[in-house]
Amino acid sequence: MPIRRIISLIKKEFILIWKDPNSRMLIIVPPLLQLFIFAHAATMEVRNIDMAVLDKSQTLQSRNLISEFQHSKWFKKIILVENENQVAQMIKAKKVQIALCLNTDFATRLLSNKQTNVQLILDGRQTNLAGIVNGYATTIIGQYEAQYFPKRNVPKINIEIRNWFNPNLIFLWYTVVSLVTILATSIALVLTALSIAREREMGTFDQLIVSPLSSFEILMGKIIPPLIISLILATIMGIFTNIFFQVPFVGSVPLYYFSMLIYLLSVLGIGLFISSICKTQQQAILGAFTFQMPAILLSGYISPVEDMPMFFQTITWLNPVRFFLVIMKGVCLKNMPAEYVYQNLIPLIFIAILTLSAASWMFKRNLD
Amino acid sequence: MIPSVEIKNLTKQFAQGEPAIDNLTLNIEKGKITGLIGPDGAGKTTLIRLIAGLLTPSKGEITTLELSPVQQRDLLNTKIGYMPQKFGLYEDLSVIENLNLYADLKGILKPEKEELFNKVLDITDLNNFRPRLAGALSGGMKQKLGLACTLLGKPDLLLLDEPSVGVDPISRRELIKMVRELTDEGMTIFWSTAYLDEAHSFDNCIVMNEGKIIYSGLPHNLSETTTGFEEKVIELMGGFNPEPSELAEKFELKEDNGEYVIEALDLAKKYGDFYAVKNNTFHIKKGEIFGLLGPNGAGKSTSFKMMCGLATPTRGTAKIMGQDILKNPSKARSYLGYMAQKFSLYGDMSVLQNLSFFSGVYGLNIFQRKEKINEIVDIFHFKKYLDRDAKELPLGYKQRLSLACAVMHNPPVLFLDEPTSGVDPITRREFWHHIKALSKKGVTVMVTTHFMDEAEFCDRISLFYKGEAIATGSPKELKTMANAKTMEEAFVGLIREREREIVKSER
Incomplete structure (x- = not known):
């Protein structure tokens, strides 16, 4: 019976994401636009x-x-x-x-x-x-x-x-791989951040709370759809980069998806946390960006973590983007050995547990 | 005398479907209150917006205060006051800041301003609340502030679109009194309402249906008494012929235990040092309809929220079918059907998607779901709306859909929070017909309402004031207690009495 309920929730979530112009734009426009801009700014056809x-x-x-x-x-x-x-x-x-x-x-x-x-x-x-x-x-x-x-x-x-x-044409490939990571992150983050806030704004949230659904079921219903969407988009973007930028994929596919899953869970936890404290969708979007900007700056994407001041280096231990970028680059471009992947995956697992429990704690607390 | 508004053969056609206003001819008498009633979707709001020049007629003529509302709109704007259903108050500004803003928008100059503010604040009785944030005002006071802002331009014609929706009887009385005084100065008022007792007390009354006027004249010509008037109006709108409620017939009441189905045990909720609810204890028996009544801000909604687990009580608890809402929330809620104050289904999903979502959430399997949905579609005549987005439904249908989703899992307990707010009289009758039939079958109902005729349907009532239940009993008992003839008099009487006691004890 709980499975049936969760499936109903997931189905509803997909319908709403698709029908809401905000979130529909979000899953279609930025990934395509940014990748295409990147592609064309880098001129796809070269003559002379x-x-x-x-x-x-x-x-x-x-x-x-x-x-x-x-x-x-x-x-x-x-x-x-x-x-x-x-x-x-x-x-x-x-x-x-x-x-x-x-x-x-x-x-x-x-x-x-x-x-x-x-x-x-x-x-x-x-x-x-x-x-x-x-x-x-x-x-x-x-x-x-x-x-x-x-x-x-x-x-x-x-x-x-x-x-x-x-x-190894490192710069381009790294940029493209990092870009895919960042886009997947922002989609997962904003979709979850919007989800509860949207229901609060529309007044449908009370109806959910009063139904016999447990908060675990509601949270599952809120996590699974953005997870599926981001995984699919990450796959599409991956194929895209492979075709248009000749970025090779040399690592292990199961390892890639497993790390992606863990990473997305940690990001979804943050999204849900933001969503539980926001009353409107605007607040939620602002909240998502408040997290996302520093997370990317402190991820090693722009400057290496080792070059940061000690204080910031310590903070990066809580930053899921940092660990996942290493895994992405390693698995996609270098066939990084599994033990190195795990070195970065284990902190990610801890971060995911942390963010998801914080989200569910906040969710229950804010029922009042 | 020249009428304030003259309308000849007016038609307004929107992009699709039947015309919203259909070849309508009407005069609105100067210096009088004219009431506008009719079912949802009859074209009331469209008519008001046409008179104000906010919409362009498709055919026909309108003359508002001897001006053409479309061509001479700028001139007309200074002469009319229009208060839409949801008046745009800035909740983060205080009462006086809101007034200042609207005065500036209307181009009122400094020297006049202060005098005008004094006047409108006097009329609306808001003088003591100048620094209060508009968001912190009760529903009734917000409407008064909206009215005050509308009155700033010293209009000759005041257009009010359902100003009393969700407002308690005391505030409604005050609102009517205020507006009544305005007509003494020669102002013309056109007032759309869902409360038939209100319309009965006006000078003139217009009943609309499907874009046409079906009655125009003195309300007392229809009937001398309020109840008689109601019957007549409902008859004019097509009547309501109760057939046995199919909803109740198909309803399967499962569990059965204990004497009391709903119990509130010393519930209290404190915000800061302010008690929104205190010492709230009551027991509701199986099959009872229990009404929570009281002015806006008395603590009804807070009690309601605590009882269904939407708010955590500061003290005490509630039990539903013997299950503690704090200890076993999921189990307790599974007995519950809930209808919220405002429409709270998924507006972006179609009727069918909403029905199938809620049946899924209540744990029905695919076969049960199909059967249940078909049943509901038949009972509420949803067939032609199945693929329509819920947010686009006429209000009456939205309300039916909310009820349908609330009872889908055959809950032994129904919580209804102002379920009929803003709904037309026929839909309200139909709604109560279902509720009464369900309660006969053994469903226990807890309901809040501002309609006093609905209060009469309750088996027992708890009257709330300042966070406490000040009287509990059957409608008859309450009337005897207050020595009143009608429920409204009882309501006002009991609260006034309580106010006097408070004042006395403070001395």
């Missing part, structure tokens, strides 16, 4: 790329490959260079954004059906650009192989990528 080519092979095959680049719509100038030094100079001076290096044995290995290495050197300082240019170059090389060696099922050309100055 200049490329340096170090062709040590000097064969028909190598020239064919180079002409593929020449005829593509993205590349403008192809500058032939003679040695690695010139490649380095041109990239350093930002004369080219990419350099293609073909070895002396390129043609022979290719014709004799052996694995061939092709090196792409990218300017890692322009992280986003590098990612995009890399995508184009890889496509062109793939097309070349498919066109000239149509019978091969397995591609023989290996593309070796070197991102100079910023080997």
